[in-house]
Amino acid sequence: MPTLSKRTQNFTDSVIRRMTRISNQYGAVNLSQGFPDFEPPRELLDRLAQVTREDFHQYSITWGARNFREALAAKQSRLMGRSINPDSEIVVTCGSTEAMMAAMMTVTNPGDKVIVFSPFYENYGADTILSGAEPIYVPLYPPEFNFNIDELEAAFKQHPKALILCNPSNPCGKVFTYDELKVIAGLAEKYDTFVITDEVYEHIVYKPYQHIYFASLPGMWDRTISCSSLSKTYSITGWRLGYIIAPEPVIEAAKKVHDFLTVGAAAPLQEAAVTGLRFGEDYYTELQAKYTEKRDLFLKGLDDIGISHTIPQGAYYILLDISEFGYASDLTFCETLARDVGVGAVPGSSFFREDVNHLIRLHFAKKNETLYEALNRLEHIRKKIAKQS
Numbered sequence: 001m002p003t004l005s006k007r008t009q010n011f012t013d014s015v016i017r018r019m020t021r022i023s024n025q026y027g028a029v030n031l032s033q034g035f036p037d038f039e040p041p042r043e044l045l046d047r048l049a050q051v052t053r054e055d056f057h058q059y060s061i062t063w064g065a066r067n068f069r070e071a072l073a074a075k076q077s078r079l080m081g082r083s084i085n086p087d088s089e090i091v092v093t094c095g096s097t098e099a100m101m102a103a104m105m106t107v108t109n110p111g112d113k114v115i116v117f118s119p120f121y122e123n124y125g126a127d128t129i130l131s132g133a134e135p136i137y138v139p140l141y142p143p144e145f146n147f148n149i150d151e152l153e154a155a156f157k158q159h160p161k162a163l164i165l166c167n168p169s170n171p172c173g174k175v176f177t178y179d180e181l182k183v184i185a186g187l188a189e190k191y192d193t194f195v196i197t198d199e200v201y202e203h204i205v206y207k208p209y210q211h212i213y214f215a216s217l218p219g220m221w222d223r224t225i226s227c228s229s230l231s232k233t234y235s236i237t238g239w240r241l242g243y244i245i246a247p248e249p250v251i252e253a254a255k256k257v258h259d260f261l262t263v264g265a266a267a268p269l270q271e272a273a274v275t276g277l278r279f280g281e282d283y284y285t286e287l288q289a290k291y292t293e294k295r296d297l298f299l300k301g302l303d304d305i306g307i308s309h310t311i312p313q314g315a316y317y318i319l320l321d322i323s324e325f326g327y328a329s330d331l332t333f334c335e336t337l338a339r340d341v342g343v344g345a346v347p348g349s350s351f352f353r354e355d356v357n358h359l360i361r362l363h364f365a366k367k368n369e370t371l372y373e374a375l376n377r378l379e380h381i382r383k384k385i386a387k388q389s
């Protein structure tokens with residue numbers, strides 16, 4: 001057989017998705033890959049049922065069905081404090097996974113550098129490799145996961161083409177403050193750099209923290225490529241609906257990249273999702289209350305068991321400290337956890353540039369009963385997982 005491309009050899013399969021397969025194999029409560037086990041809003045499902053009988057079965061316009069883009073522009077204009085043009089400033093993509101990839105391919109040339117904060121969502125590593133870019137990692141320091149301004153500026157001095165900003169952040173749950181965003185904005189301006197955001201958890205933020213759209217900072221619209229999706233906001237991760245919002249010249253190029261990557265997102269799903277995009281403020285308030293309850297329930301359960309953990313300000317992930325078990329490999333620990341305790345988690349090492357082996361990631365986007373079941377199982381963790389000497 002001829003050899004395969006070098007680029008495919010430079011990254012592994014997704015550890016997050018692999019942990020879902022391992023969880024399923026052992027019948028574990030799967031708190032690894034972040035997706036809900038509760039239903040999407042009824043109104044979306046009802047509309048989806050109707051749409052199957054309507055005329056939405058052929059390609060939509062490649063950069064997104066007009067109805068969807070208009071509803072999205074209305075919603076995001078309200079939130080981002082700027083009138084977004086649905087024709088020239090939006091591309092609808094197959095999830096934010098495609099949005100991020102298309103954004104990277106739109107702004108970088110092979111060999112360009114891109115700043116990535118560590119810990120980071122594993123896709124960014126693969127995105128840089130697939131687009132031929134080279135990551136410069138800047139650490140976020142626990143417990144608040146703050147960055148060091150000098151370290152960030154040192155990265156900017158290497159003349160990166162873009163910085164990737166996941167806010168609220170997966171996996172550490174950080175919500176960047178206005179002051180932190182101002183620092184990033186100042187450096188992006190000084191070194192003439194794009195900022196590619198991943199804001200899929202924009203509506204999952206815990207009081208008193210608040211999500212601030214990077215594009216809404218003074219002067220930042222022109223250099224920000226905002227990526228997000230409907231997956232987490234409406235509990236429809238399988239619908240694969242995401243988007244890029246950016247200035248017209250960026251979108252013009254991104255439309256071409258997107259068109260040749262996927263042609264377009266699923267037309268019937270775009271139409272059904274319009275119902276969600278038109279929800280009033282109440283929906284988002286309730287979503288926040290629902291996730292706050294889950295977060296508090298789960299954190300209390302972990303505290304009762306006595307495992308130390310991060311406290312998320314946003315998103316729905318918790319990093320647990322497993323140092324006491326003395327495992328050299330967090331991947332082996334997660335396999336043991338799925339098999340012997342019956343809970344699926346993601347090894348922390350798949351999110352860190354640094355050599356980190358003592359953290360695992362769990363998520364709490366699950367029904368309360370699922371979370372209680374996971375906590376019941378975790379209660380016996382010290383009996384079921386022997387300490388390694």
Ligand code: GLN
Nearest residue numbers: 016017032033034035170
């Ligand atoms: N973003 C989710 C996570 O971090 C889901 C990842 C995925 O599989 N697309 O778990």
